[in-house]
Amino acid sequence: ETGVTQSPTHLIKTRGQQVTLRCSSQSGHNTVSWYQQALGQGPQFIFQYYREEENGRGNFPPRFSGLQFPNYSSELNVNALELDDSALYLCASSDRDRLSGANVLTFGAGSRLTVL
Amino acid sequence: AQRVTQPEKLLSVFKGAPVELKCNYSYSGSPELFWYVQYSRQRLQLLLRHISRESIKGFTADLNKGETSFHLKKPFAQEEDSAMYYCALGGFNDYKLSFGAGTTVTVRA
Numbered sequence: 001e002t003g004v005t006q007s008p009t010h011l012i013k014t015r016g017q018q019v020t021l022r023c024s025s026q027s028g029h030n031t032v033s034w035y036q037q038a039l040g041q042g043p044q045f046i047f048q049y050y051r052e053e054e055n056g057r058g059n060f061p062p063r064f065s066g067l068q069f070p071n072y073s074s075e076l077n078v079n080a081l082e083l084d085d086s087a088l089y090l091c092a093s094s095d096r097d098r099l100s101g102a103n104v105l106t107f108g109a110g111s112r113l114t115v116l
Numbered sequence: 117a118q119r120v121t122q123p124e125k126l127l128s129v130f131k132g133a134p135v136e137l138k139c140n141y142s143y144s145g146s147p148e149l150f151w152y153v154q155y156s157r158q159r160l161q162l163l164l165r166h167i168s169r170e171s172i173k174g175f176t177a178d179l180n181k182g183e184t185s186f187h188l189k190k191p192f193a194q195e196e197d198s199a200m201y202y203c204a205l206g207g208f209n210d211y212k213l214s215f216g217a218g219t220t221v222t223v224r225a
Binding site: 033035040041042043044045048050056058090092102103104105106107108109110 | 120152161162204215216
């Protein structure tokens with residue numbers, strides 16, 4: 001059973017650029033959630049994808065967008081990067097079809113984004 | 117509003133001493149509470165959830181709906197318990213978890 005893998009692990013961008021982060025979910029999981037974790041804070045929910053559809057969204061602007069593919073892997077795209085977007089971006093997978101399984105998250109190691 | 121408060125940023129205890137991490141929540145529906153833990157150089161992982169009522173690594177947590185709390189306790193802390201602990205709140209099959217800011221626990225020999 002493979003876990004959640006994220007790429008890239010680190011990246012540096014400049015203001016105004018665009019970034020794409022990738023996530024492969026754990027085998028058997030159909031749901032991917034993305035979280036932003038700023039330094040010294042807990043993870044903040046960005047959005048969730050369930051069977052290729054956006055299933056809920058947190059308080060993030062539209063320049064944060066995502067995709068989920070038929071194999072349940074996912075991408076997070078951020079356009080027009082701002083300095084405040086510098087953070088660790090965590091991907092977590094789960095199984096919404098399992099009773100109370102939606103909130104049992106398996107996390108990836110994260111992608112650390114620095115915006116200069 | 118869905119909110120989780122962990123009032124202690126840092127907690128330092130001696131090995132063998134009891135440890136309690138506080139968590140309070142605000143939620144209008146039927147809550148589901150979790151504790152997630154991150155050990156040094158490891159990824160965030162589930163420690164325990166209230167509906168399973170299990171004791172994991174000696175830790176227990178009881179959901180108190182009257183006080184809207186879900187404190188994490190261990191009677192005898194071990195050095196390997198040193199980690200960052202996050203309390204998390206969701207609704208049953210809700211689409212998101214809300215995390216607290218986390219508590220860093222250091223267990224000293």
